[in-house]
Amino acid sequence: MSTSFNFKTILIILIQKLSMKKKRYSHRVSIVMGSKSDYSTMKLCEKTLKLLKINYETYIVSAHRTPERMFNYAKSAESRNINVIIAGAGGSAHLPGMIAALTRIPVIGVPIESKKLKGLDSLLSIAQMPKGIPVGTVAIGTDGAINAALYAASIISNFDPKIKNSLIKWRSKQSKSVKKKPN
């Protein structure tokens, strides 16, 4: 009786330990962009997430050219365990705001540098969301794409110690790379 009890106890402890080991944070960032032409900017976002070892997916979703795809994408994001959405858009950049209106997942908007107005149109469209539906807005172009990934990492680091560690290391490496003198 006592032997079987001991055996059962050991078995339960082993199963608990194994399931604890298996408990991985399935954080995921979803990158979307309005057009393939945005990819040269948004790939910097992918690169930064890769460095920080954050899982991500990347899609082209256009609010005006593929509105149904956008609706299905935003509506399914929560059930697909997405933690942060990064949406790059240029011109009359309504994609991040439209997605934010369809999901409670935080949305970071990256204003793409447009040819005509150098991205000022994209920046204002994304940043000037009327109250009620926020979109976190970063800088125009590649700086924004990199910062969007770092911002997503900051959000994820609130609940994932591994990513917190990666982010701290990344920042320390950045600080060390800055020389004290310019020459």
Ligand code: RP5
């Ligand atoms: C937006 O229109 C896209 O985000 C892109 O920045 C812009 C221009 O798109 P293309 O005409 O290059 O496809 O929807």
